[in-house]
Amino acid sequence: MSLLCEDPSVTPLPVTDSVVGIDFGLDHLLVLSTGEKIGNPQHEQRDRTALAKAQRALCRKQKGSTNRAKARVEVARVHARTADRRTDYLRKITTRLVRENQTLVIEDLAVSNMVGNHRLARAISGAGWRQCRQMLEYKARWYGRQVIAVDRWFPSSKLCSACGALAETMPLRVRTWTCACGAAHDRDVNAARNILAAGLAVTVCGAGVRPQRSSPGGQSVTKQTPLRREP
Ligand SMILES: [Zn+2]
Secondary structure, three states: OOOOOOOOOOOOOOOOOOEEEEEOOOOOOEEEOOOOEEOOOOOHHHHHHHHHHHHHHHHHOOOOOHHHHHHHHHHHHHHHHHHHHHHHHHHHHHHHHHHHOOEEEEEOOOHHHHHOOHHHHHHHHHHOHHHHHHHHHHHHHHHOOEEEEEOOOOOOOOEOOOOOOEOOOOOOOOOEEEOOOOOEEEHHHHHHHHHHHHHHHHHHHOOOOOOOOOOHHHOOOHHHHHHOOOO
16 A cells, blocks of 8 residues: 655745646647647556456456456456556646746636537546646645636637737647748647737736636736637
8 A cells, every 4th residue: 555645735936937828638638838748648548458458357257256256356456547647647747837837827628518529528538637727726826836727718729829810710630730920830839828828918917817607708808809709
């Protein structure tokens, strides 16, 4: 048995002027405004395969048999290991991000809505978005950092982070695109840059650090007003 504790009595870190925008990608777990892409854990796929195998084995065992009981324990064991590894991976990433940056801007995603879309479901739930956000938030409190969540309707993918032009459509399969202004974008990095800009605008204008879902005008930033809604 092993216990892993994070000490909540940690002291705030020295103030830094680094800021980062974070996009929760599909191909990658996280994409940063710096252009860095943080992948899903290497073992994620392997764990999933092991779990499927254990579940198949369980199905084949006769009800009430000793072998079935053993197989059930095996399924539970694989489940637990998968979850532990994921949590461990997220802990390491979130600690690094919070240590390195003073302000972290994320998108206020409605995860439950998106999980309804089956194609996205595995990528999103598997990567533990919600867990990741929670970790960023409590670690930011410990270390004297700031997490800003920008409106989830902010058109982060369609907006050119160089000139501010808004593309009409941006289907999910489009991974890279070039704006009329000549800027070539990686879809997720561009989104992370827009998220960062939106978050910084919110702090500068003092328009409320965390826009509430009930008040879509939470980010009353004039510059962004015509761009806020994504159809
Ligand atoms: Zn542009």
